Amino acid sequence: MTSFELRRLKLRPGEEHREELQVELPVFEFGGQRYLPVPDEVPAELVVTRAVTGTVFTLRFAARLHGPCYRCLGDAVLDVPIDAREYQAQTPDDEELTTPYVVADRLDVSAWARDMVVIALPEKILCRPDCAGLCPVCGKNLNDEPHEHPEESADPRWEALNALRERG
Numbered sequence: 001m002t003s004f005e006l007r008r009l010k011l012r013p014g015e016e017h018r019e020e021l022q023v024e025l026p027v028f029e030f031g032g033q034r035y036l037p038v039p040d041e042v043p044a045e046l047v048v049t050r051a052v053t054g055t056v057f058t059l060r061f062a063a064r065l066h067g068p069c070y071r072c073l074g075d076a077v078l079d080v081p082i083d084a085r086e087y088q089a090q091t092p093d094d095e096e097l098t099t100p101y102v103v104a105d106r107l108d109v110s111a112w113a114r115d116m117v118v119i120a121l122p123e124k125i126l127c128r129p130d131c132a133g134l135c136p137v138c139g140k141n142l143n144d145e146p147h148e149h150p151e152e153s154a155d156p157r158w159e160a161l162n163a164l165r166e167r168g
């Protein structure tokens, strides 16, 4: 996992430090499905800025996830641009002024990056915005085979049900 040692930074107020680093990304579980980051290690820019009362962290990178489309289960590719910011007060007496990603003078870049990707995910991951999904009657992919079923179609499931009704 990627982390960044803050102790070696000797920044004075107003100074900043820029660092290019490689961030490892995990497999994301979302809506019961797995989404793989491709690649699973992406270049990121970390900027540490020392303010008078604390330190500001910004992290920028772009993740690309591969996984099943919510509607048709076909392959979906999702680009997730991240531009995140965290603040750590110098003398934190308030939880809101600390970041959970700084522990013992180390910035846990991977944990931060993972959480930012999760927050940035859309409600539904689709192969394309207008994905037609699967036919609710026969289960075929409506993107490949657009079709409709005439009402009261000869669906075998209904026929079986009707047969049961007639028997009863």
Ligand SMILES: [Zn+2]
Binding pocket: 069, 070, 071, 072, 073, 074, 126, 127, 128, 131, 132, 133
């Ligand atoms: Zn789809």
Ligand SMILES: [Zn+2]
Binding pocket: 135, 136, 137, 138, 139, 140, 147, 148, 149
């Ligand atoms: Zn159908």
